[in-house]
Amino acid sequence: MSVSPSLNPHVSVDCVIFGFSKETLRLLLIKRTVPNSLTELDDSYYALPGDLVRDNENLDEAAARVLKELTGLSGIFLQQFQAFGDPMRITKAKDRAWLQGVRQDPDARVITVAYMALIDSNKVQIEPGSFSKEAVWLPISEVPELGFDHNDISEGALMALREKVQIQPIAFELLPEKFTMSDLQTLYETILERDLDKRNFRRKMLNSGVITALPEKQHGVSNKPARYYVFNRNLVENGGLGFVNLKMEGSFTMFS
Amino acid sequence: MSVSPSLNPHVSVDCVIFGFSKETLRLLLIKRTVPNSLTELDDSYYALPGDLVRDNENLDEAAARVLKELTGLSGIFLQQFQAFGDPMRITKAKDRAWLQGVRQDPDARVITVAYMALIDSNKVQIEPGSFSKEAVWLPISEVPELGFDHNDISEGALMALREKVQIQPIAFELLPEKFTMSDLQTLYETILERDLDKRNFRRKMLNSGVITALPEKQHGVSNKPARYYVFNRNLVENGGLGFVNLKMEGSFTMFS
DNA sequence: TTTTTAAGTGTGTAATTGACACTAAGTGTT
DNA sequence: AACACTTAGTGTCAATTACACACTTAAAAA
Secondary structure, X not given: OOOOOOOOOEEEEEEEEEEEEOOEEEEEEEEEEEOOOOOOOOXXXXXXXXXXXXXXXXXXXXXXXXXXXHHOOOOOEEEEEEEEOOOOOOOOHHHHHHHXXXXXXXXXXXXXXXXXXXXXXXXXXXXOOOOOOOEEEXXXXXXXXXXXXXXXXXXXXXXXXXXXXXXXXXXXXHOOOEEEHHHHHHHHHHHHOOOOOHHHHHHHHHHHOOEEEEEXXXXXXXXXXXXXXXXXXXXXXXXXXXXXXXXXXXXXXOOO | OOOOOOOOOEEEEEEEXXXXXXXXXXXXXXXXXXXXXXOOOOEEEEEXXXXXXXOOOOHHHHHHHHHHHHXXXXXXXXXXXXXXXXXXXXXXXXXXXXXXXXXXXXXXXXXXXXXXXXXXXXXXOOOOOOOOOOEEXXXXXXXXXXXXXXXXXXXXXXXXXXXXXXXXXXXXXXXXXXXXXXXXXXXXXXXXXXXXXXXXXXXXXXXXXXXXXXEEEOOOOXXXXXXXXXXXXXXXXXXXXXXXXXXXXXXXXXXX
16 A cells, blocks of 8 residues: 555535524525735635544534534534545635635645534524634525535535435424424425425324424414424434334335 | 644545345455564454545545455445544554554544445456455454454444435345346345345336346256346436335335 | 246235315404 | 404325235256
8 A cells, every 4th residue: 555645635524504494494604704815805705614623533523513613502413424525626716715814734635524414593693703703594595606615515415404304303403392283394395395285294293203292382373373292302312113104295215 | 713733634435345145245355464573473354445545536536446456346336425533443453553564654543434335246356456465255244353443334334235225226236237036135135134025025126117127047947947137227327217116014214 | 757946926905195175273353 | 243364283085005925837856
């Protein structure tokens, strides 16, 4: 096995942080500002929150740290989904400019391990931290051109989310503790980008045993108040449910 | 964002190479020999084939290179499944000894991006290459303690394989071009570790449209000769099948 | 000719899916 | 007080899919 001196790409983690509000899926993006020597105006652009992995932490810890520094939250659903490592990742002028300011060796190649996080966006209190002065929730349909290969990473995350949601009960992570059946259905419809039948959806969810009805109902809504439900976090995490079957309309399963 | 001088783990790829022969799933492992200064006998142990990622290649290319150097094959099913990056990965004395001999900086931390490959093991002609003088196919039930965290990686790959096989028609990659229905069923039974009903399996496979019957049959077997089938590689890869439904007995689907 | 071995084939029952429309329970308005 | 408005909540039937199950067939070997 041969070793050349240049065999040392850096390793970073990037977090694709999903939230759900106003009936849309959103990404939490940070704004980076780059001094523009030509126009004397600063350029700025959006990027995924991320950081280099430190010597004393593993990948999951690095991702959790990034998430915590940005949102103040820990114990969040956070799952690695893919590593990205094209040598040509850094081609945009803005990216180079930003790296000049922040990295020891701006030309070093970086491999990034991408994570997706699912957050109840109400819980997020953006902290003006070390990453960025500004962070915003942007609807996934309105995500602009991002730095580096972050558009690829975001799209990969969305695809991974769509797949995971069909295999594991994780969508709940995007909702508050208590939610109505309609909240849940709207969330699934948003993620899967298709309409679901109300009665079939309720039946499926209730039969699956992943949620429990609370006695409590909505108050102060100008229509029939909806019942609240909670996700059975313990049951699911301990495998106490056995396998769950929540097949939706328009199946594309192969095996199971 | 702060930058410390030690923020530069190396990046490697490791390949978990699956094969299927004599009704067992096997892994292709390489044997490493480490000079043992105490006993004056050389120690040896098995490991996953892998290598550091080079400056001019992306991760997929690095994995394909490792596979090709070891087996001489390219165009093989090869899919990234997880990155592993614990700072404590290298704790075993043998690993350290081996690294001493082969790496510039034996103490540097290495992040590895793990791939799984599915091979028709008949095609493999082990090349006495740069990695190892010896490589062997070991049944997954007989994989010994491997170097580094390669046991974790192998187990992760097996889990990933079990999941993928239920979502995509990829098991075929482990069989020769032509195979019988029984070959295919045995393969699925081996991967899923459960028995499947013969009639239901045939019906499912044939209805799915992923395989085509050949006119040809077995010759020289001392029982009713089985028909040969081929996998419809083109159809599946071009999405020409639309979605496929090959749900097996004992479902654990959630959504679809 | 008989034995041995694995291939190949069909049906009935149970469970699940999916399509479909009305009533119920609140708030706000007149 | 009556009515309008809005969203919650409920049941059935038909079609599909899953699953369990046992005998016949084709070849080689004895």
